[in-house]
Amino acid sequence: MPDSVPDSGALAGREPRFADLTTMRVGGLPARLLSPATEQELVDATLTAWGSGDEWMLLGGGSNTVVSDDGFDGTVIRVLTRGVTVLDAVAADATAGAAEAADAVAAERVRLRVQAGEPWDDLVAHTVERGWSGLEALSGIPGSTGAAPVQNIGAYGQELSDSLLAIDFLDYETGVRRRIEAAELELGYRTSVLKQGLRGLVLAVELELHDTQAEASVLGGALSRPVAYPQLAGALGVQVGDRVPLGALRASVLALRGAKGMVLDPGDPDTHSAGSFFTNPIVSLAFSRTMPDAAPRWPLGDAELPDRVIPLDEYYGVGPVADPSPVRLVKLSAAWLIENSGISRGFRLPGSRAAISSKHTLALTNTGGATADEIGQLARFVQGRVQSEFGVILQPEPMLVGLGL
Numbered sequence: 001m002p003d004s005v006p007d008s009g010a011l012a013g014r015e016p017r018f019a020d021l022t023t024m025r026v027g028g029l030p031a032r033l034l035s036p037a038t039e040q041e042l043v044d045a046t047l048t049a050w051g052s053g054d055e056w057m058l059l060g061g062g063s064n065t066v067v068s069d070d071g072f073d074g075t076v077i078r079v080l081t082r083g084v085t086v087l088d089a090v091a092a093d094a095t096a097g098a099a100e101a102a103d104a105v106a107a108e109r110v111r112l113r114v115q116a117g118e119p120w121d122d123l124v125a126h127t128v129e130r131g132w133s134g135l136e137a138l139s140g141i142p143g144s145t146g147a148a149p150v151q152n153i154g155a156y157g158q159e160l161s162d163s164l165l166a167i168d169f170l171d172y173e174t175g176v177r178r179r180i181e182a183a184e185l186e187l188g189y190r191t192s193v194l195k196q197g198l199r200g201l202v203l204a205v206e207l208e209l210h211d212t213q214a215e216a217s218v219l220g221g222a223l224s225r226p227v228a229y230p231q232l233a234g235a236l237g238v239q240v241g242d243r244v245p246l247g248a249l250r251a252s253v254l255a256l257r258g259a260k261g262m263v264l265d266p267g268d269p270d271t272h273s274a275g276s277f278f279t280n281p282i283v284s285l286a287f288s289r290t291m292p293d294a295a296p297r298w299p300l301g302d303a304e305l306p307d308r309v310i311p312l313d314e315y316y317g318v319g320p321v322a323d324p325s326p327v328r329l330v331k332l333s334a335a336w337l338i339e340n341s342g343i344s345r346g347f348r349l350p351g352s353r354a355a356i357s358s359k360h361t362l363a364l365t366n367t368g369g370a371t372a373d374e375i376g377q378l379a380r381f382v383q384g385r386v387q388s389e390f391g392v393i394l395q396p397e398p399m400l401v402g403l404g405l
Contacts, residue, residue, distance in 0.1 A: 022062035026372040042255035060144030070404030081117035116146025131222035133210035140257040146202040152187040157228025161187040224249040231366030262357035272366040274398040285328035296333040341385040
């Protein structure tokens, strides 16, 4: 894989708008745009932008960002770094007595360091071609690799957290570059500390994947990780837990995503979107029981202690004391809630060029010439309908810049 690539030059000769830089194809002008293509250029450009005191934002593939029609009055750092490096898989502190065992483990895994600007699906294709499993169910997700840890991307039973070891991070508060282990990122369903307030720049990610080379001679080829999602298993004609050829699983995921308009296609307006616009809401088990029987729901393994409000006249300087009874959590289907609130595929507000995808109700699309304001109006309408019908407030998944819901 190349170490780096320059900007494509497609925007040369004119001021690029966010409509040119994002998959939603809306948004005004950035005040300044930087496009560093090497890691050192990226570090230098970012530190310079931070030191200026001006507003700044990072932009990768633009697939999870929606910017207002007013643009952004600050510096946009467009991350274009490229490169995939294979790292030594044997721990440096392995003892001599454990060397043989370490070699056996190393033969079944591969560790990669991937530059932040590497297009995510290019990375997945690269790993599948080489017989490295662990990312195959994440095929077709648009955007850049550096953005993947921010919301712990996931699909069809796999999440980035399954393979992520660490990130190389440039800290905004200190200007210091440091390694952050995956366990420190507090990765959850479409969230991480990077999304919850830790400011800085992901320079690279470190992944550990399963190398199928050793087993291929026995099993007849490179096989995927066990299939973990019923819809994907059905499409492949196998059972959940089975393993299938890596290439076949990737092809099936791309077909499933394509049928939902979730694979970028310049000729398909349904893909002019930010992917899933709303996250699947997570509610208490008690609240989930108020949903109609037909509403899909998935119990989550982790329980959560409820927040408690203690009146001032009852607060004695200790606590708050956690309720001893944890709340069981359940994930609902945002797509089902939208459809059953009366919003169908292809729906649009009168006169608007923003619409619900004709293939999937979870995507808001730009049918051609839509403004960010039209996208926002539609999103607010969807939120209002779902709240009115089910008492659930849907939360947006993409990063919204200058656009309020």
